[in-house]
Amino acid sequence: MVPVLGLGLFIGFAGLVWHNIDGIRGKNGASKQDAWTAVGEGMIFVILGIAAIGYVANKVATMNFSI
Numbered sequence: 570m571v572p573v574l575g576l577g578l579f580i581g582f583a584g585l586v587w588h589n590i591d592g593i594r595g596k597n598g599a600s601k602q603d604a605w606t607a608v609g610e611g612m613i614f615v616i617l618g619i620a621a622i623g624y625v626a627n628k629v630a631t632m633n634f635s636i
Contacts, residue, residue: 574619581615582608 585608591597592604 574623577619578612578615581619582612585611585615 586593588611589604589607592599592607593601595601
């Protein structure tokens with residue numbers, strides 16, 4: 570479970586950096602600080618999303634299904 574969570578965090582971080590790469594490089598007058606702030610704010614949503622998926626998976630795993 571932990572490696573999957575780590576992979577999810579890494580993919581989320583890499584995607585956010587890729588999306589904000591022009592700002593991180595300071596191209597077109599973009600602020601580097603604002604770009605890194607956007608990455609940090611996006612990581613909050615990635616972490617909350619992974620936590621929500623884990624919560625739902627835990628609830629489904631503890632259910633008793635019978636026919």
